[in-house]
Amino acid sequence: MSKKDKDAVDNFINYLKIKAVHPEPDYGESIRFLKEQAQELGLPCKVIEIVKNNPILVISWEGTNPNLPAVLLNSHTDVVPVFPEFWKYDPFSAHKDEKGDIYARGTQNQNQIMNINFHCISKLENIKFSINVSFMLNYLPLEEYIEAIRRLKAEGKRPLRSIHMSFVPDEEVGGHKGMELFVHHDEFKKLNIGFALDEGLANPTNAFTVFYGERCVHWVEVTCSGNPGHGSRFVVGDPGTKMRKVINSFMSFRDEQEEKFRSDPSLRLGDVTTTNLTCLSGGVQPNVIPAELKAVFDMRVTPTVDLAKLEQTIAQWCKDAGDGVTYKFLQVGLPAIGFSPMNNTPILLHDHNELLNEEVFVKGIPIYIEIIQSIANVPA
Structure with a gap:
C-alpha cells in the first residue's frame, strides 16, 4: 500500500474513533477534525449553527465558473447507538485486524433515512434520471470525498463547477436540527446546488450498486x-x-x-x-x-x-x-445519485461488528475521483 493510501486509511480510522453517538452526540471533535481537513486541503470552511450545539460545516472548493450550479457532497456527523457486548472489538476503537478489516460504527453507514428528499430530472452524460433519493450517508464517502479532492488538488486540477462538502448533525434522529432546516437557510441557498451525490449500499458480490431512482x-x-x-x-x-x-x-x-x-x-x-x-x-x-x-x-x-x-x-x-x-x-428537489464503492462487502449498516476492509476503502478513492470530475465538469 502506498504512503498516500496508508495516510487515507489512517484518516479514516481517526475519524471513526470520534464518539458523536446518540442519544447525546458531542459534535465538537467532529467539527475540529473536519476543520483540520479543510486546512490541510487549503479550502475555506464555514460553520453554520441553526440549532444550538448542532453545527453544520461546509467545505468549499470554488470552480473555474462559480456561477454555474454547484455539486454537493453530503455526509453527517452523528452515529447510531451501539451495544458493545455484541461487538468483537470496541466499536469506537476502529480496530484493524490481520485481514485489514476495520471494525467501527460508521464504517459502512452512519444513518438510515435523512428527512429530506432530493428529486428532479437530471441529464448527466446522456443518462436521464428521475430521482427521489432518501439520503443514506456514512463515514466511507465522507473520507473518500475528502481524499479524492485532496488528490485532485495535488495534481493541480480544478473543477468547472464549485464543489461543496456538507457535514450535518442530527441525521440519525430525523435531521430536524440539521439538514431539514439547512435546506431552507440562506447559507444553503447561497451554495447554488445543482446536483447532490450521496451514499448507496455495500454489495456482497463483485458488483457495485447505484441508486438512481425511486418514486x-x-x-x-x-x-x-x-x-x-x-x-x-x-x-x-x-x-x-x-x-x-x-x-x-x-x-x-x-x-x-x-x-x-x-x-x-x-x-x-x-x-x-x-x-x-x-x-x-x-x-x-x-x-x-x-x-x-x-x-x-x-x-x-x-x-x-x-x-x-x-x-x-x-x-x-x-x-x-x-x-x-x-x-x-410544495417542495424543492435536486438531482441526486446514491453510490458507495463498497463491493465484496457484507451489508452491516447499523449492525453489530460493522466493518470495512481497508483495500475496499482504498480502491474506492480513484472511483470517486472519476465520478467527482465527471459531475463537476458537466458543461453549462
Missing part, C-alpha cells in the same frame, strides 16, 4: 380563483366549477394508473404513479360562493415518467379548468 414525491397545490357571489345563484366563472374540472383531471389520471396496476400482476406499486386528493380549503360561510378554493394532490411519480412532461400535463389541466387556475409544488 418522486410531488405535492401539487392548485388554486382556483373566480367570481364570488350568493349561494343561491348560477355564478359564471366561479371557483367551484373550475375546481371540479381540476379534480376530475387528477382523479381520472389516478384511475388510469390504478387500472394499469390492477390489471398487470407483474407490476409493483413503485411501477405506477399514485395520485390522491389530500387537502381542500376555502370558503367563508355556507351561503357565499368564495373567490378562491385550494386543493392539494399527493402524487408519487414512478421513475419512468418524464417529470417535465408531467408538469406540462398538470399545467394543461389547470388551463383547461379556466382562467385564474394556478398550481405550485
Whole structure:
C-alpha cells in the first residue's frame, strides 16, 4: 500500500474513533477534525449553527465558473447507538485486524433515512434520471470525498463547477436540527446546488450498486380563483366549477394508473404513479360562493415518467379548468445519485461488528475521483 493510501486509511480510522453517538452526540471533535481537513486541503470552511450545539460545516472548493450550479457532497456527523457486548472489538476503537478489516460504527453507514428528499430530472452524460433519493450517508464517502479532492488538488486540477462538502448533525434522529432546516437557510441557498451525490449500499458480490431512482414525491397545490357571489345563484366563472374540472383531471389520471396496476400482476406499486386528493380549503360561510378554493394532490411519480412532461400535463389541466387556475409544488428537489464503492462487502449498516476492509476503502478513492470530475465538469 502506498504512503498516500496508508495516510487515507489512517484518516479514516481517526475519524471513526470520534464518539458523536446518540442519544447525546458531542459534535465538537467532529467539527475540529473536519476543520483540520479543510486546512490541510487549503479550502475555506464555514460553520453554520441553526440549532444550538448542532453545527453544520461546509467545505468549499470554488470552480473555474462559480456561477454555474454547484455539486454537493453530503455526509453527517452523528452515529447510531451501539451495544458493545455484541461487538468483537470496541466499536469506537476502529480496530484493524490481520485481514485489514476495520471494525467501527460508521464504517459502512452512519444513518438510515435523512428527512429530506432530493428529486428532479437530471441529464448527466446522456443518462436521464428521475430521482427521489432518501439520503443514506456514512463515514466511507465522507473520507473518500475528502481524499479524492485532496488528490485532485495535488495534481493541480480544478473543477468547472464549485464543489461543496456538507457535514450535518442530527441525521440519525430525523435531521430536524440539521439538514431539514439547512435546506431552507440562506447559507444553503447561497451554495447554488445543482446536483447532490450521496451514499448507496455495500454489495456482497463483485458488483457495485447505484441508486438512481425511486418514486418522486410531488405535492401539487392548485388554486382556483373566480367570481364570488350568493349561494343561491348560477355564478359564471366561479371557483367551484373550475375546481371540479381540476379534480376530475387528477382523479381520472389516478384511475388510469390504478387500472394499469390492477390489471398487470407483474407490476409493483413503485411501477405506477399514485395520485390522491389530500387537502381542500376555502370558503367563508355556507351561503357565499368564495373567490378562491385550494386543493392539494399527493402524487408519487414512478421513475419512468418524464417529470417535465408531467408538469406540462398538470399545467394543461389547470388551463383547461379556466382562467385564474394556478398550481405550485410544495417542495424543492435536486438531482441526486446514491453510490458507495463498497463491493465484496457484507451489508452491516447499523449492525453489530460493522466493518470495512481497508483495500475496499482504498480502491474506492480513484472511483470517486472519476465520478467527482465527471459531475463537476458537466458543461453549462
